[in-house]
Amino acid sequence: MEDVSDILDPLNEAQREAVAAPPGRTLVLAGAGSGKTRVLVHRAAWLNRVEGASPFTLMAVTFTNKAAAEMRGRIETLLGFSAAGMWTGTFHGLSHRLLRRHWREAGLTESFQILDSDDQKRLLRRVMRLLEIDEARFPPRQVQGYINSRKDDGQRPDDLGEGADPHTDRMIRIYRAYQEACERTGQVDFAELLLRSFELLRDNASLRNHYREQFRHVLVDEFQDTNGIQYAWLRMLAGPEADLFVVGDDDQSIYGWRGARVENIRRLTDDYPDVRVFRLEQNYRSTATILKAANALIDNNSGRMGKNLWTDGEDGEAIMLYAAFNDLDEARFVVDRLREAIADGHARSELAILYRSNAQSRLFEEALLTHGIPYRVYGGLRFFERAEIKDALAYTRLVSNPQDDASFERVVNTPPRGIGGKTVDLIREQSRARRASLWDAAEQCLQERLLPGRAHNAVTQFLALIQALGEQVTDQPLAEAIDLVIKGSGLRELFARDRDDRGESRLENLDELVSAARGFEQDWEGDGEMDTLTAFLAHAALEGGEGQAQDWQDCVQLMTLHSAKGLEFPWVCLAGLEEGLFPHRMSAEDPDRLEEERRLCYVGITRARRRLLMTWAEKRRLHGEERWCAPSRFISELPDDLIHHVRTRVSVSRPAMAIRRGLAESHEMADSGFHLGQRVMHPKFGEGVVLQYEGQGPSARIQVNFDTVGAKWLVASYAKLQGA
DNA sequence: GGTAAAGTGTTCCGC
C-alpha cells in the first residue's frame, strides 16, 4: 500500500473524507477559510497516488488564471514532479485549447482570433451601422449584454423564437448579423469560446468519447460561479461515468450579475443523484466572534445548502462599529484606526479597506495621502485593457493580417495622420459595397482615385507603412517585432509627445508590453497548433495581464468587496454600510439580488482574521449630491453582543448638522417637529431617517427612508411619526 | 485636424 500520510496528515477529518472519497460524483461545500484549495490539491495528489491516475487523465478547471496557476503550482509541489500532462486552466482557456486543436471540426478558421469585450463592442457597432439601427435606441452595450447572455445560455439565433415583440426581434437580427460577421472574419468572442467548444463535443461523438476517455478525473473550483454554458460544458466533458470533483460555496456566490448561477450547485445534486456531498465548516482564518457574525448574517438568506462556520480558536475582539457623521468623517476615523494599527506594529499590507463600489476609494485615498501612508488601490484597468496596449496590439495584428477590420479601424488614424471620419466612412462604404475587407477597400479607393487628394496621400502612406512594417517584421522574434511596430507606427512618438505623467506611464506600459512578449516567447513551447504571434495575442485576450509583477511593497490595501474574494487580512475595515449603497440601490428591490448583496457582505466579513471594523455615514455625497443615509440592514442582522459601538459624536453632531444644512431648511423642519436626518418611528413601516420635506401646514409632506421598506413620502399631519 | 463644448453615465469586472 502506497504511503499517503503526506497527503492525508495535514488535513482535518472532513477534508480527509472528501479527499479520499471514492471516484464518482463529489460535491464539496467549502465555507470561507476552510481550506478549499488545499482539498482540491490534495485530491489531485490522492488520485495520482492511490487511484493511479496519470496526470494525463486529470483536468482542473478554475475561473481565473491566477487560481489556475496557483493550483498547478501547489499540485506540483505536493506531488514532487511536474504535472505537465495535466490540463489546468480556466473554462475559457481550456475551451480555447480544444478549439485550436479542432478548429476544422468546430467550423472555424485556422487562425481565428479572440475578441475581448472592447473588440466585441466595436464589431457590434459596425454591424449595427450596416443594419442601420439607431445606436441611441439600442445601446451597443445593451445589445452586447443580450448576445452574451444568449450565448451563456447556449442559445443561437435559430433557437430564439422570433415574433415575440419587435424589440426582441431586432436584438435577434443583430445577434444573427453579428455572428455572421464573426464567422466571416474568423473571430470568436469569450462566450463563443465556451459555446463553440460545447457544441463541438456535443455534435462530434468520436471527439466527445475521446476526451471523456482521456479526462476521467475532472476537478472544478468555485463552482458557484459557473454560468449556464459552463455547466453544460462540464457535463458534456465529464460524462455520467467520470470522476467529477466539484468545490464551491453557495454563500459566496457574488457574480450573478455576470451570469453565474448559484442554482447550479443544487442542480448538480439533481442531475447526478449519486453525488456525495461533503461540508467543510471548520475555519482556520477568523476569530469566533467574526465567524458568529458571518453565520448570523448569512442565516437571513433562504434556500441555502446550509453551513455553519466554526473555529477552535479564541473569541477575539468585538467587531467595532462606527456611525460616522459623514463620508469625510468616516475616512478620517478609519485612517486614524489604521494609524493606530500601524503604530501597534502591523505591517501596512495587513490592513485592508473594503467597499462596495470603486468610487468610494477616493476619500480614503485622500485621507491616506494627507497622512503619508502608502496604499494601493486594486481594480483599475488591467494591463491588456489599456488603450496604448490595445493600440500596439492592433497594429501588430494588422501588420500580420491586413484583413483584420477591427484592428484597421482602431489604428487607421492613431496617431492622427489625416485620415478623418469622412475618409473612413468612404472606405467603409466601399468595403460594404464590394463585400471586401477595409484594407482591400482602401486599396480599391486608391486605384480608382475615389478619395480627395489630401486623403488619397494619407491613405497611401498608411497602407505603405503597414506593408513596410510587415516586411521588416517577417522572421523577427516576437518581442522585436512588437518593438518595431511600436516605433514604426508612431505610437511611441505620440505618447512621448505629451510629457505629463499620463504619457510617461503609457511609454512604460509599451516597454512593459515588449518585455511581456519576450517573457512569453521564452516560456512558450510551440505546440504546432499556433504560431508565436497568434499565441501571444490569444494570451493577451485571455490573461488580461495579471501576470505583471505586483510590487508587494508594504502598503494599505484598498479594493472592492468583489476583488477581495479569496483574500484575507488580519485587519479589515468594511466601509459604507448604508442602505442604498450596500445593499446597493439597484439590488434592494429584488429578493434574489438582495441575497447576493448579503453574500457579498458575508464575503467581506470573512476576509478578516483578527479585527473587523465596520463603518457607515449618516450623510454622504453621492453623484454630487448630499444624501441622508440609513445604516445598512446588514448591520442590524448581526448579533448586538458581538459589536462594540463607537460613539464619538453622539451629542455634538446632530445640532452641528442642522446648522450646516442652512437656515431655510431648519425653519421648515422646525414646524414639523422633525429635522433632516433625524431617526423617526412609524407604526407600520418601522424606523427610518427623514430625507426631505416639502410644503407647509397640514398638507406638508415628509420623505422618510425606512430601514426595511425604503424611501416613502408621507403627509406629515397624517403619518403618526415619532422621534426614535 | 485640433480644441472646446456638449453629452453620457454613474455596482460589481472574470475570461
Added chain:
DNA sequence: ACACTTTACC
C-alpha cells in the same frame, strides 16, 4: 460632481 466620450466648430 466627475470623468470620460462624442460632437461641433474654428
